[in-house]
Amino acid sequence: MPSYELAAKIQALKPYDPIMGNYRIRLDANESFYELPPEVIQKIQKKIGETAFQRYPDPNASQACRAFCQLYGVSEDCVTAANGSDELISILCSCFLEKGEKILTVRPDFSMYSFYGSLYETQIETVSKGESYQLDVDQLISECAARNPRMLIFSNPCNPTSLGITRQEMLRLLRSVSCLVVADEAYMDFWTESVMEDVNDFDHLIILRTCSKALGLAAIRMGFAVTNPKLTQALRAVKSPYNTDSLSQAAAAAVLSEKELYQEHVKGILKSRDQLYTGIQELQKLAPALERVYPTVTNFVMVKIAQAEAVWKELLHRSIAVRWMGEHLRITAGSPDETRTVLAELETILKNT
Numbered sequence: 001m002p003s004y005e006l007a008a009k010i011q012a013l014k015p016y017d018p019i020m021g022n023y024r025i026r027l028d029a030n031e032s033f034y035e036l037p038p039e040v041i042q043k044i045q046k047k048i049g050e051t052a053f054q055r056y057p058d059p060n061a062s063q064a065c066r067a068f069c070q071l072y073g074v075s076e077d078c079v080t081a082a083n084g085s086d087e088l089i090s091i092l093c094s095c096f097l098e099k100g101e102k103i104l105t106v107r108p109d110f111s112m113y114s115f116y117g118s119l120y121e122t123q124i125e126t127v128s129k130g131e132s133y134q135l136d137v138d139q140l141i142s143e144c145a146a147r148n149p150r151m152l153i154f155s156n157p158c159n160p161t162s163l164g165i166t167r168q169e170m171l172r173l174l175r176s177v178s179c180l181v182v183a184d185e186a187y188m189d190f191w192t193e194s195v196m197e198d199v200n201d202f203d204h205l206i207i208l209r210t211c212s213k214a215l216g217l218a219a220i221r222m223g224f225a226v227t228n229p230k231l232t233q234a235l236r237a238v239k240s241p242y243n244t245d246s247l248s249q250a251a252a253a254a255v256l257s258e259k260e261l262y263q264e265h266v267k268g269i270l271k272s273r274d275q276l277y278t279g280i281q282e283l284q285k286l287a288p289a290l291e292r293v294y295p296t297v298t299n300f301v302m303v304k305i306a307q308a309e310a311v312w313k314e315l316l317h318r319s320i321a322v323r324w325m326g327e328h329l330r331i332t333a334g335s336p337d338e339t340r341t342v343l344a345e346l347e348t349i350l351k352n353t
């Protein structure tokens with residue numbers, strides 16, 4: 001029998017393999033540490049009870065989009081819902097370029113851009129950030145001029161560095177390049193520099209937002225693209241028609257309607273983030289192995305640390321999961337208790353290495 005050969009580009013791929021063990025403290029995925037309050041869960045349960053399960057979902061996720069628009073003050077003809085912002089990255093990489101066209105991204109940044117870019121056989125190129133890891137808009141402008149990409153995609157604020165560029169800097173970038181600019185604002189709920197209010201001023205700006213971080217809904221997979229009506233029409237036309245299901249739409253609509261809860265949670269997460277950040281700065285005085293703590297505008301902190309892998313393993317051994325990336329650890333702000341614990345354990349580990 002002739003044998004079936006996988007396409008060469010997927011032969012070496014391995015399924016995404018996040019840390020899944022049963023750890024007492026999970027600070028590895030930048031999730032919210034808040035659980036949904038019982039009354040919001042009840043609201044979701046009621047909506048789920050009313051679902052017509054034999055019917056396909058609303059292809060436009062209208063209720064979820066409406067709640068999103070009210071929360072963030074954008075208009076409905078500028079918003080497209082998707083199965084996580086991950087799906088939007090996939091759609092942009094697969095549909096918004098002609099075969100072989102170029103995507104420019106930066107390094108370090110979210111790995112999904114190059115993952116989808118290469119999977120869809122685009123030409124993916126990266127610009128390395130300098131040692132500070134601060135994104136340099138002048139560098140981006142000149143790289144766009146020199147390399148002529150069809151799309152520029154990066155996260156702002158950045159995962160994993162936790163640094164960002166201001167709205168003014170983003171606007172300056174937008175005025176200086178002609179390619180599609182995809183600003184992944186997954187963490188912008190924690191900062192003030194969104195360009196969502198500016199979408200109608202540009203024909204080449206797409207903003208990605210997610211319910212997975214500040215909104216505490218990573219379980220349901222819901223993300224949004226915010227862009228001008230013309231690009232919104234294009235996105236809605238190319239996405240899979242029933243990309244978000246009725247249950248996720250119901251949960252997202254319920255949670256996005258809770259403005260006060262949202263504000264309270266963002267505030268609580270930022271407070272915990274500040275505790276984590278100052279705690280690590282204090283540790284730095286005791287432990288020279290902690291080489292660098294980067295400033296943060298998100299719900300996590302990145303540190304450069306000697307023997308990062310060994311420290312990461314020691315933390316896992318103590319049932320604390322953080323993200324290890326080469327010379328760095330990325331630590332999500334947990335509950336105040338979790339933050340205290342991770343700081344105490346880090347202190348013990350660093351004293352002994």
Ligand SMILES: *Cc1c(COP(=O)(O)O)cnc(C)c1O
Nearest residue numbers: 084085086110155159186210212
């Ligand atoms: C977490 C994260 C997302 C969110 O992806 P979802 O698919 O919506 O969960 C997107 N971009 C970045 C940079 C992230 O860190």
